[in-house]
Amino acid sequence: MQTRITELFGIKYPIVQGGMHHVGFAELASAVSNAGGLGIITALTQPTPEALRAEIERCRGMTDKPFAVNLAFLPSTRPPDYPGYVKAIIEGGVKIVETAGNNPKEWMATFKEAGIVVIHKCTSIRHALTAERLGCDAISMDGFECAGHPGEDDVTNLILLPLCAQKLKVPFIASGGMVDGASLVAALSLGADGMNMGTRFMATKEAPIHQNVKDAIVAATERDTRLILRPLRNTERVLVNEAVERVIETEKRLGSEITFSDVAKEVAGVYPKIMKNGEVESGVWSCGQVVGLIDDIPTVKELIDRIVVQARSIIKERLPRML
Helix, strand or coil: CHHHHHHHCCCCCCEEEEECCCCCCHHHHHHHCCCCCEEEEEECCCCCCHHHHHHHHHHHHCCCCCCEEEEECCCCCCCHHHHHHHHHHHHHHCCCCEECCCCHHHHHHHHHHHCCEEEEEECCHHHHHHHHHHCCCEEECCCCCCCCCCCCCCCCHHHHHHHHHHCCCCCEEEECCCCCCCHHHHHHCCCCCCCEEHHHHHHCCCCCCCCCHHHHHHHCCCCCCEEEHHHHHHCCEEECCCHHHHHHHHHHHHHCCCCCCCCCHHHHCCCCHHCCCCCCCCCEEEHHHHHHHHHCCCCCHHHHHHHHHHHHHHHHCCEEEEE
């Protein structure tokens, strides 16, 4: 399973864990890395740069394999201490960073001087080309199927990945709709160098989230996600629940007059009580359409081993019979 991504990151399999808010802790990141993929710690889940530094050290004590840190650059009236987080990443010896959100231009020289490989998360080919020009080493392409923020173009990976193959020189991975060995083979056949999984890794034994969240994922179907915050041009794909229904009703009632404060109660600061306390109806939380293909909660190693076995079987046995 050698691709440009495995070579770039120094990993065994071209499988990357999503940098998920209040999910990407050392427990999950180390399990993914130990199983041959690339685990990711989510920087802004940590309340301070000092806490991120401690989490990096904790992860290093749980794996001797490569792992990354996700750092999202988000518009905010009170932005996080980005210089502090970047310093914690560099001084923590992390050699792979996934950037997301706004353009990472401001921090590229700092990362490069530290010898850090940068993968940038994009939702469109135009943004991917910009990231490549800035010097990003790889792209994570989020299709419309993905959990979280799929952008505003509504283009699926079935279209985005071939476009990446045509236009990008740097390696790229498929994110959104990725769940098993067939997903990996499909991504590779469309030109990708690997795949990123978020929702699928949430439903694993090592994911440090409440069992209620995992059970909700297993119980859901492919029709149980919704798009919210479209009127604010900050679209998010989430698992439908009571809070999501309230947000949708508010959007319909207020239309173009809606502001973030109108839905803040269901959206802002809700992840700890959902992911930690298991209050799955109390707020909105990201979930991809791939939820319809998840029906168990294996260990991370069991999941990755299963993906690799299935992918190899498809490549070696099923596809050759068609030639």
